[in-house]
Amino acid sequence: MIKLFRSKIYIALTLMVLVLFLGVLGYRFLSDFSWLDAFYMTVITVTTVGFSEVKPLSIEAKIFTVFLIISSVFIFxxxxxxxTEYILGRNSLQLLKKKKVKNKINSLVNHVIVCGYGRNGAQAGERLNAYKRPFVVIERNKEVIEKHEADILFVEGDANDDEVLKEAGIERAQYLIAAMPDDAANLFVVLSARQLNKNLFIISRASLITSQKKLELAGANKVIMPDKIGGDHMASLVVMPDLITFMDKLSVEGVHTTNLEEVAIEDFADQVECNSLRDLNLRQKTGCTIIGYIEPNGNYIINPEAxxxxxxxxxxxxxxxxxQIEKLNEVFHIRQ
Structure with missing residues (x-):
């Protein structure tokens, strides 16, 4: 539709230039005007401003002027x-696009809200896509939104604004990731989000060690320091490079694939009698291996006994x- 409007604009501009060109030629040769006077006469004629002629017109020039006025009125x-159609149509398309995005966001439940789509926010989005978890991004940079809006649900605005958080479905969300580069901005987001949804699991980014405690007091469940993790990671590559590379393979197998899955026991209980890990028999059914067990109180057991x-x-x-992960989800009908 936009291309159609643009082609019409090109046609209109071409006709306008053509009528000006013909007007200049007509006055130049019919009335023997100078080029400047011919251009002047053409402009005041097509714009119908009503100024007087440079000099009296001949009968031929008057007839030419009548046709020039009529044609210019229609062309202009x-x-x-x-x-006007282009401007209104573009605004209508934008409104329809925003309404469509709003309807999609309103239909989400237990989704993830990502505040800020910088380096960390984009990485979080990639992993959420890999795990097929629905998410909404709050971003105020229009250029970033226009670049990625075809694949991601965006809410344009400041994440510190309660109305913007509500527009992203904060009351229905399960997780919030505060990934903005400024610790103070993340702190305000955490405070606002915790007030709007008491059950929300909040993960916040922090640059300074002194900000970690403040973010936790504000209501963040987990505080991540990318710079610290990056330094630890580089040092570990020196001490045990092969192990760290293997762990990286586990976590970044691909943008759209995963090889680690967290599954609730309730997802199995309705389909098999599972009193112990041995009863699940995941290795034989799917090829997957259970490497960890999380107790109801949050205690982690690494490499649990069968x-x-x-x-x-x-x-x-x-x-x-x-x-194998895909087979696991299919066999046990696990909703991703």
Whole structure:
């Protein structure tokens, strides 16, 4: 539609230039005006401003002027209508696009809200896409939004604004990631989000060690320091490079694939009798291996025994190749 409008604008501009060109030639040769006088006469004629002629016109020049006025009125009217249609149509498309995004956001439940789509926010978005977790990004930079709006749900505005958080569905969200580069901005977002949703799990980015405690007091469940993690990671590559590279492979197998999965015991309980890890028999059914167990109180057990008794509201950490994880989700009908 935009391309159609643009082609009409090009036609209108071409006709306007053509009528000016013909007007200048007509006055130049019919009335023997100078080029400047011919241009002047053409402008005052097509714009119908009513100024007097440079000098009296011949009968031929008067007839030419009548046709010039009539043709210019229609051409300029056409140009104005095209430009108006283009502007209104563009605004209408933007409104329709925003309404469509708003409807999609309003339909989300237990989704993730990412505040800020810089380096850390974009990385979080990539991993959420890999795990097929629905998320909404709050971003105030229009250039960033226009660059990625085809693939991501954006809410334009300041994440510190309660109305913007509500527009992103803060009351229905399950997680919030405060990924802005400024610790103070993240602190205000955490405070606002915690007031709007008491059950929200909040993860915040921090640059300074002194900000970590403040963010936790404000209501953040987890505080991540990317700079500290990066330094630890580089040092670990010196001490045990192969192990760290292997761990990187586990976490960044691909943008659209995963090889680690966290599964609630309730996802298995309705389909198999699972009193212990051995009863699940995931290795034989899917090829996946259970490498961790999370107790209801949050205690982690690494490499649990096969006879470990399962408890309600507990979880297992499963390792497998992407195709094995996909088979796990299919076999046990696990909603991603």
């Amino acid at each position: 009217a056409f140009a104005i209508s095209v430009i 006879d470990l008794q399962l408890q309600p509201k507990s979880k297992v950490i499963v390792l497998g190749r992407p195709e």
